[in-house]
Amino acid sequence: MAVQAANIESNGNWDEPDSVREFDIVALGIVTAAIILFVATGSEIGPSVVRSLVGYGPGPDPFALNAFLLNIAIIIFGWSRYRELCEEIVQRKAAERTARRLAETDPLTGFLNRRSFNEGVDALLSQIPACRDDQGVPARPGLIALLMIDLDNFKKVNDQNGHSAGDMLLCECARRIAGSVPPGTFIGRIGGDEFALALPFDRSRVDLVDAIAADLVHAIGESARAQALSVDVTASIGLARSDRLSADSLLSGAQALLEMADIAMYHSKRQGRNAYSWFEPRMADEKRFRSQLEVGIREGIPRGEFVPFYEQQIDLQTGELTGFEMLARWDSPEFGIVAPDIFIPVAEDIGVIAELSQSVIAQALEDARSWDPCLTLAVNISPIQLRDPWFAQKLLRMLVEANFPPQRLEIEITESCLHNNLTQVRSLITSLKNQGIRVSLDDFGTGYSSIAQLRQLPFDRIKIDRSFVSSLIDNKDSAAIVRAVAMLGEGLALPVTAEGIETQDVLDHLRQYGGITGQGYLYGRPRPAQELAEWLDDVQLRRSEPAGRTPRDEPLPRRA
Incomplete structure (x- = not known):
């Protein structure tokens, strides 16, 4: 069976049904017999008819004449029916070919199904x-x-x-x-x-x-x-x-x-x-692992296995704690603590990222409610959630259920989301800000946004991507980008947060840009809720002691 790429059709031999073929043979036989009788009776009555017409003798025998006329009628009827049967066979074969083609091909593209x-x-x-050599x-x-x-x-x-x-x-x-x-x-x-x-x-x-x-x-x-x-x-x-x-x-x-x-x-x-x-054979193992991840994610969401961790956000000039960014982690009984860059893409692919995100955000709101009122909570939302026209209403309902002030919540939208969803993002940002929620542009410098979009969209903060911050000491281009974004934020009156601060040299470099906030492993690793609560209690206790630590060693919450 050879199939051409550009024009795929079935080329089989179509056998007509036995009943139609037999009926066709019978009809042709009847016509043939009628023609033979026509010739025989015609040769018999023909001379009599001619002599009768010229007045030289009696007419033909009535019985023979009737038989002759009947043969003519049979021939006309038989031939007409034979042609109808042939047309019916052609139409039926065409219908069968069409049915077979529809059964074997995709109706939209014409390719094989x-x-x-x-x-x-x-x-x-x-x-x-099938024969193989010694090496297979x-x-x-x-x-x-x-x-x-x-x-x-x-x-x-x-x-x-x-x-x-x-x-x-x-x-x-x-x-x-x-x-x-x-x-x-x-x-x-x-x-x-x-x-x-x-x-x-x-x-x-x-x-x-x-x-x-x-x-x-x-x-x-x-x-x-x-x-x-x-x-x-x-x-x-x-x-x-x-x-x-x-x-x-x-x-x-x-x-x-x-x-x-x-x-x-x-x-x-x-x-x-x-x-x-x-x-390659190893890919099969990767797919099995992927399947295990998918099953684990689907089962882990209702079991509460996805939990929030919290990373400090610090005022770089004063060293004071201003809030936390919530980072989702998967506390899997099979895989242990799983980082978001592993499970979030899978959750997005299988369509459960919205359910997962809402579950973790709800937990974070409950945790943050007991913090000092001056501390903010920043959460990331998936690009898929931006397509949900009811996301703002769902988030507001979670705030009401947790009795959490909207002014303490900051939603982070990645820059790449602006490329295809600018109108929808504008509507979402407007809805969130109408409720008092602040909105920041995350990973700035890695996507498609422009200064014009920053002016059109009412963001409350710009976040410099960690890839630029962590490499600014050794990479002149990264340092130039960080400086440009810091100056842009100052010019547009937008607060700036630098992600990925991991060394003292990076911190010292960023402090030259004035009042920006930062976060990174220099201030400690993200903590789960229980560990964070104990740390905050310890910070409050140390704050009341006469001899405190330096701001960077032990950042303190900033009072309103």
């Missing part, structure tokens, strides 16, 4: 010799490569622009895929935004498959238009080869290759997307 794609790949694999390598060089393609961020494009725009984007990506592969390639659409390719290749020319994968990444990554909108979408691709099939796998053939390519594809996503990766 998952079942037909698997059958085609199995057919290709059956043509590869196939005796002949011919192999099958399977490529799994997943469109990055397609769901966001679909949600923001509608399903019709999503369908247009899928068709455009399908056209680009078909134009980037050699003839004879099997192409299937096996999921909503997932495509798969299968093609034979020579063991010594793996570079050709790499070139095809690179071309696909480039072609799909180019900007596309859908309903007069310019949309950007990239592709993550996983590749598998037939000589890596495991004999002890529970899957076989096309299913095993798809599983391997799927694992490699998710590896490409974890490496930053918009790339391709060949399957």
